[in-house]
Amino acid sequence: MxxxxxxxxxxxxxxxxDLRRALRAxxxxxxxxxxxxxxxxxECDGLSAYRQLPLLVVLPRTVDEVRRILRLCAxxxxxxxxxxxxxxxxxxxxxxxxxxxxxxxxxxxxxSIDPVNRTAWVQPGVRNLAISEAAAVHGLYYAPDPSSxxxxxxxxxxxxxxxxxxxxxxxxxxxxxxxxxxxxMDGELVQLGGEGLDAPGYDLxxxxxxxxxxxxxxxxxxxxxxxxxERAQVVLAAYDDVEKAGAAxxxxxxxxxxxxxxxxxxxxxxxxxxxxxxxxxxTDAAAILLCEVDGTNQEVSEHxxxxxxxxxxxxxxxxxxxxxxxxxxxxxQGRKAAFPAVGRLSPDYYCMDGTIPRRKLPxxxxxxxxxSAEYGLPVANVFHAGDGNMHPLILYNANNPGELERTEExxxxxxxxxxEVGGTITGEHGVGIEKIRQMCVQFSPEELHQFNAVxxxxxxxxxxNPGKGVPTPRRCSEYRQLPQHRxxx
Amino acid sequence: MSNDDxxxxxxxxxxxxxxxxxxxxxxxxxxAFLGRAPQGEPxxxxxxxxxxxxxxxxxxxxxRGGTTLEEIESALAEAGQMLPFEPxxxxxxATLGGTIACGLSGPARPYLGAARDxxxxxxxxxxxxxxxxxxxEVMKNVAGYDxxxxxxxxxxTLGVLLELSLKVLPAPAATRTLSQERDPAQAIELMNRxxxxxxxxxxxxxxxxxxxxxxxxxxxxxxxAAAEIGGEPLAGAESFWREKIREQGHGFxxxxxxxxxxxxxxxxPPLALPGKQLIEWGGAQRWLRSDAPADAIREVVxxxxxxxxxxxxxxxxxxxxxPLPAVLMTLHRRLKQAFxxxxxxxxxxxxxxx
Ligand SMILES: Cc1cc2nc3c(=O)[nH]c(=O)nc-3n(C[C@H](O)[C@H](O)[C@H](O)COP(=O)(O)OP(=O)(O)OC[C@H]3O[C@@H](n4cnc5c(N)ncnc54)[C@H](O)[C@@H]3O)c2cc1C
Numbered sequence: 074m075x076x077x078x079x080x081x082x083x084x085x086x087x088x089x090x091d092l093r094r095a096l097r098a099x100x101x102x103x104x105x106x107x108x109x110x111x112x113x114x115x116e117c118d119g120l121s122a123y124r125q126l127p128l129l130v131v132l133p134r135t136v137d138e139v140r141r142i143l144r145l146c147a148x149x150x151x152x153x154x155x156x157x158x159x160x161x162x163x164x165x166x167x168x169x170x171x172x173x174x175x176x177x178x179x180x181x182x183x184x185s186i187d188p189v190n191r192t193a194w195v196q197p198g199v200r201n202l203a204i205s206e207a208a209a210v211h212g213l214y215y216a217p218d219p220s221s222x223x224x225x226x227x228x229x230x231x232x233x234x235x236x237x238x239x240x241x242x243x244x245x246x247x248x249x250x251x252x253x254x255x256x257x258m259d260g261e262l263v264q265l266g267g268e269g270l271d272a273p274g275y276d277l278x279x280x281x282x283x284x285x286x287x288x289x290x291x292x293x294x295x296x297x298x299x300x301x302x303e304r305a306q307v308v309l310a311a312y313d314d315v316e317k318a319g320a321a322x323x324x325x326x327x328x329x330x331x332x333x334x335x336x337x338x339x340x341x342x343x344x345x346x347x348x349x350x351x352x353x354x355x356t357d358a359a360a361i362l363l364c365e366v367d368g369t370n371q372e373v374s375e376h377x378x379x380x381x382x383x384x385x386x387x388x389x390x391x392x393x394x395x396x397x398x399x400x401x402x403x404x405x406q407g408r409k410a411a412f413p414a415v416g417r418l419s420p421d422y423y424c425m426d427g428t429i430p431r432r433k434l435p436x437x438x439x440x441x442x443x444x445s446a447e448y449g450l451p452v453a454n455v456f457h458a459g460d461g462n463m464h465p466l467i468l469y470n471a472n473n474p475g476e477l478e479r480t481e482e483x484x485x486x487x488x489x490x491x492x493e494v495g496g497t498i499t500g501e502h503g504v505g506i507e508k509i510r511q512m513c514v515q516f517s518p519e520e521l522h523q524f525n526a527v528x529x530x531x532x533x534x535x536x537x538n539p540g541k542g543v544p545t546p547r548r549c550s551e552y553r554q555l556p557q558h559r560x561x562x
Numbered sequence: 563m564s565n566d567d568x569x570x571x572x573x574x575x576x577x578x579x580x581x582x583x584x585x586x587x588x589x590x591x592x593x594a595f596l597g598r599a600p601q602g603e604p605x606x607x608x609x610x611x612x613x614x615x616x617x618x619x620x621x622x623x624x625x626r627g628g629t630t631l632e633e634i635e636s637a638l639a640e641a642g643q644m645l646p647f648e649p650x651x652x653x654x655x656a657t658l659g660g661t662i663a664c665g666l667s668g669p670a671r672p673y674l675g676a677a678r679d680x681x682x683x684x685x686x687x688x689x690x691x692x693x694x695x696x697x698x699e700v701m702k703n704v705a706g707y708d709x710x711x712x713x714x715x716x717x718x719t720l721g722v723l724l725e726l727s728l729k730v731l732p733a734p735a736a737t738r739t740l741s742q743e744r745d746p747a748q749a750i751e752l753m754n755r756x757x758x759x760x761x762x763x764x765x766x767x768x769x770x771x772x773x774x775x776x777x778x779x780x781x782x783x784x785x786x787a788a789a790e791i792g793g794e795p796l797a798g799a800e801s802f803w804r805e806k807i808r809e810q811g812h813g814f815x816x817x818x819x820x821x822x823x824x825x826x827x828x829x830x831p832p833l834a835l836p837g838k839q840l841i842e843w844g845g846a847q848r849w850l851r852s853d854a855p856a857d858a859i860r861e862v863v864x865x866x867x868x869x870x871x872x873x874x875x876x877x878x879x880x881x882x883x884x885p886l887p888a889v890l891m892t893l894h895r896r897l898k899q900a901f902x903x904x905x906x907x908x909x910x911x912x913x914x915x916x
Binding site: 187188189190191192211212213233234236240241244245247248257261262263264265267268269270271272273274275276277279280282283284288300301302303323326327329330331367368369370371372373374375376428429430431432457460461462495496497498499500501502503504508512515516517519520521523524526527528529530531542543 | 762
């Protein structure tokens with residue numbers, strides 16, 4: 074499995090001791106972790122099949138400390154991996170053996186909320202949900218709501234351009250962040266974007282969002298807050314056939330309705346979620362759709378009626394509107410807990426994240442099922458159906474020799490299938506270390522070269538999260554030589 | 563009209579690289595007045611045109627850079643859809659490539675998103691003469707850096723936009739525009755108060771006397787919001803937003819006094835500057851007609867937390883866009899270098915140094 078890990082030089086104990094001394098010169102004792110048992114909690118992120126101890130972990134409290142840490146590491150050419158809550162699913166925050174982990178956990182303050190401009194400045198270690206909680210007194214909230222929102226940080230969200238179940242209508246992180254302040258690897262403080270709706274020059278804010286901690290370390294974020302809808306209502310529709318559910322999604326959109334959320338789960342995912350949180354899902358269904366509409370009272374009434382009609386006409390075996398707020402939340406709880414719920418079915422699960430043009434859904438589901446049978450590994454499907462972002466969950470047992478490798482191979486095949494039908498290998502979880510090989514399938518050598526040139530514009534010595542996100546051309550040529558992975562462009 | 567001219571364009575860029583000859587990329591020529599003066603031999607991209615893929619149910623449209631907005635918007639209208647960012651055309655020949663390169667958005671911008679928010683993918687011809695594809699035709703895509711959005715508003719200085727995929731939206735079932743008499747401070751306050759409530763507002767504008775607000779969405783939702791907001795219904799609202807505001811046909815925009823675009827936080831109080839102002843985008847975009855010196859204007863706008871660009875007229879030999887802090891300018895130069903090492907694509911159009 075080490076095939077995926079970035080190749081790093083072995084850590085040098087002398088350099089480590091030197092670095093430690095230099096950091097101790099300006100960091101308080103509790104801001105530096107060095108004992109193995111202290112480093113253990115940082116050895117992996119949500120992609121826990123990969124583990125690596127870092128040289129050291131630093132937990133700065135001030136922007137000035139971050140700046141000095143980065144300057145020092147740049148001088149000594151020590152790689153740096155920024156870390157938020159470590160919920161990432163692609164190994165983005167996986168430490169490097171010869172580098173340090175820079176945790177932003179102590180940057181956990183909401184600095185200001187401006188209810189009139191509907192913006193908030195927050196530190197990167199603030200949890201996603203904490204922003205909406207703090208803004209609630211003003212009737213406002215932060216729209217992107219990843220299922221991990223109780224734990225994940227806004228800094229991590231910026232790095233991954235995270236989405237959530239409501240991003241069909243309200244957009245991803247890139248649509249809801251107005252500005253970031255960051256420190257480059259040379260220790261320069263830069264602000265991208267601003268409190269207005271645009272900034273002069275290149276749109277570096279858009280370039281930075283989703284850059285997986287490879288271009289700079291975020292120290293402050295200005296988010297856009299939205300008014301809470303007057304009313305939200307969700308409809309659950311059950312189907313005896315996944316294809317019908319997929320077609321219904323297109324029908325709703327063709328009718329001119331953009332639901333706030335439009336999610337789909339297949340049989341295995343429904344059963345797992347139901348057993349876990351008792352959301353009231355029909356466990357005999359082959360698929361369910363959850364369709365939420367929000368807005369003003371009248372608008373919601375009008376759209377819900379129309380959605381119900383469309384779902385019934387699309388061949389749903391049952392269409393249920395949540396009776397009250399409690400039931401609405403329960404319907405969503407089942408969806409939001411789908412990963413851990415599926416996780417209970419099997420010792421390990423592996424979550425994929427391809428996005429496809431929605432019309433290809435039936436084909437991709439069918440071929441995924443074929444691959445699942447071929448590899449003898451069960452797959453449960455959860456997806457953001459409205460925007461074609463799929464999360465096939467592969468169930469496996471890492472203790473069975475060779476099973477992790479087969480799981481990864483199956484996962485890779487599913488991602489390559491997504492590319493083949495005109496989609497992408499990652500909709501919201503990022504490339505990290507996990508999908509680095511599939512980057513060679515999705516992009517040509519020239520495109521990868523261009524990405525690397527962008528990286529060097531920000532980080533000329535390539536010290537921030539090196540080996541993640543974008544493969545080197547050499548690694549790709551090795552991968553492409555495997556006969557089944559010829560690049561088609 | 564559909565024609566793939568990418569081979570010729572690639573050849574022309576490679577020839578320019580060999581001869582170290584700068585190129586001035588030209589679509590319909592409708593936005594030649596924007597930015598700093600074009601320099602270099604014209605590279606005509608209008609012939610590279612046509613809608614490549616349009617799937618209404620996917621809410622995605624892909625077209626070549628030279629396709630006119632006219633063609634795109636009529637195809638969308640046939641399917642009951644629209645470009646949510648309502649791009650201004652500023653001339654009959656306006657192309658999609660030019661529109662995205664300039665990153666311009668119209669009245670709906672604060673409510674439905676900007677050009678950059680709706681760009682999903684691009685095929686670009688870089689200053690290395692390579693044709694590269696970034697992003698794609700799907701709504702969510704985080705593979706690699708978001709180069710497509712970087713291209714938006716880069717004024718062609720990083721690459722020739724050969725093909726663009728955009729997210730489109732259904733046109734609203736109902737639309738209504740209301741207006742009321744207000745002073746500037748009240749207008750800004752109201753725009754922000756409405757935006758802080760879950761109302762289907764899709765455009766706002768204050769012309770110095772009256773505050774205009776457009777509501778769009780489901781029939782009943784619009785009626786409910788209209789009752790809450792109040793004001794007089796506006797006759798000819800569609801042409802008001804399109805011709806007068808988006809295309810700048812309003813009397814405010816007539817004449818030769820320099821036109822400045824001020825981008826500020828939405829609730830910034832009225833800006834004390836000599837000349838008259840027209841406020842849009844919930845307060846975030848303010849147009850200024852003024853002969854005041856650039857430095858004086860920029861100082862006031864910077865203090866308000868925004869930036870100022872000389873949109874039309876005036877002295878276009880200096881910087882027309884807001885000067886950048888040194889660290890940021892360094893990043894700009896390095897990125898320019900990364901995409902166009904010889905500095906041949908639209909040199910100096912955005913900043914003298916790029
Ligand atoms: C159960 C579960 C459900 C999930 N559901 C979703 C979902 O619905 N949608 C979704 O998009 N994702 C989801 N995720 C993935 C994950 O939660 C997101 O990617 C999240 O944004 C990661 O945030 P984090 O704070 O945990 O970041 P980390 O995992 O700590 O780091 C992620 C990346 O960000 C970088 N980084 C972190 N902080 C900074 C900083 N301050 N400056 C620069 N770089 C930084 C790291 O280097 C790393 O590359 C889910 C994960 C789990 C475990």
